[in-house]
Amino acid sequence: MRWIVALLIALAGSPGLAAEPMRLSADEALAQDASLYATRFGVSPAEALRRLQQQRASIAVSEELRVRYRDRLASISVVHRPDWHLLVRLSGAGRPADFVATEQGLPIPVRFEDGAGATREQALALLDRERAALPKDVAGYRGGGVDPRTGGLILMQRPSADPRPVAEVEQALSARLGLPVRIRRLDALMTDSAAIGGGRVEGPNAEGRRFRCTTGFVVRNGAGQYGITTAAHCPDTLSWRGPDGEERLLPMLGAWGAAQNDVQIHGGIGQADPSLFSDTAKTTVRPVTSWATRPMTRPGDWLCLRGESSGYACSEVELTDFAPAGELCGGLCTNSWVTLRGPECRRGDSGAPIFLGTVAYGVLKGGAYLPGGACAFSYYQSVDYLPDDWRVAVQR
Template structure:
């Protein structure tokens, strides 16, 4: 099945660990800052989800009521898909969700049919649709990517981004234009499929993902890079805790020693606790001198803060899930998860990245969004690492590190 398919996708790309102009978290210094700084009462989960429904409705064409119902059903469906993954563990090739109306799609190996089902969720019937005949299980696809990533990278002139698309049960290999000029797409697809031993689709990229180091944002974190003496600015992500310590997370390549700058220009030092930027992580922790509330700015203007009420594990994140992010460059937007198992192109993780990043189909991303929170309602999903542009300059997709991979000992602060 997957051997006879081609997927074409042109993009410029970016990856964003260095200067992280991230969506700012409400750091709890409001009492120290000037009255010009935006301050709001943090919203709870239901009110936060209503804001995301309105945002999702604006890009999907759904009314606010329809979008709100879609997101309510989406969140209610997580235990159902978790159970399906266990029930069909030996045959599961892919699991995804769809919208308008909300549905659950399950792709299985083998030919033995499974009858479609209907389950009631959030006050409406939801169809569970089963398709059979996939070549490899999801587990086999992930293992094939991990085992053969080095060989696939070595066979191309530019290290590609590679992910598992659960909708089709195949690896998606995103190659550069130089490789497309050197080899016909069908021959490349079949050659890489022989290397990996699983179905492959080819996606095209104009350039490999690159790290960025520019821009500066909202509630500023500043520091000096000792390697070049330059002063960089970053913004903050979610609040984390370790025992009595309270800290913020940001992307790993921010300068180690940071200070938070309030609206009056006052500097509040944040003690560097460490950074983790290899394989599956892109995260840095800086500790505050006092307790921080578990809240973050979510809107473009940074006038609405939200309380973090929980987290979504990567294993429970489905292709098709609607998630939102806030970037200092692009503001607030909501979009659809593309691939929950994605390894970015290039050498952005101290070498090749593991297939543990989650790719999201825009609609907005830009250099400067790195490190920003990815969320839905009050649920934290992860921290933006990077993304890719289409040839017209629009955002093709971005990818984030799951909160599963916060550094050992540090836990997400929730209210």
């Protein structure tokens, strides 16, 4: 018997799926992601593919810019409209000349803005220092992150919690904190993404109720042991059915759910296959060939997920330095989480893989849900925060 999805992305396949899914090449996987990009931004499939190739190639340019302007750097963002380019925001006065770099034979336009109120380093230090006080100072606090527009902070606030105009709240907080503050009023409840209900990947919680989650990436440790990731707030005992209907128990090898982590690793996956489902119906599979770190990730990056509830969807990165509100991380969360725009995040997506083409980026933790259940945004743990010596397994 062959276990293809050795853990693919969502241990929950359709009951009738017995045939092996079609396997995509790296080029085909990126073209699939480009098709959703073309729809989102109203460009041709060929232009969408070129832009995603630029996005991947531009990581090297971003790293060089990060070092060159480290003393003034507020943010480096990927901008899609009216044309594709990197935007570098700097604190203080003095704007370098725009230029076009070349990387992997592709043009990488770079543009600058000056006048940011703080550097990213200053904003991160402030957010870390104030994370316990902000829920007390900001009525209806819903989390906060480093604002790529200003270099200061962006804070989420429930609209009904504070009758004052947004500008007044921003001014008062900016004066107290000493950095620019932007308020985003959001009538949303932030929760982890696990959901009650049956599914192909499921297990009981402490009360005996059934939960389902999504598996992320095949991983390997220094001893050569393989496992599959999901979210740490999922049940400890999980089982799934293979494409031929055989059920398999996945014993837990370890769980890490504090500060910057929400991941657990399960064994018993059979033949290790560093792949993941590539579409909602789970008829195609793409390989995992490499992984990207959080410092490599920029606001505006186009990334995709495949969740057990949401299926296959793509959207833009909003914040790369986000601290969820409340004690969702075994206590207060660090500012190491990355957010993605909605509308795709649903309960049951916990642990879902975040990727572009064949590159692994992270595993989904949760989302902020508007009244009625719509997704305002989701947030994930970058794969460079995998615990101990576990690393994403890749196909060579």
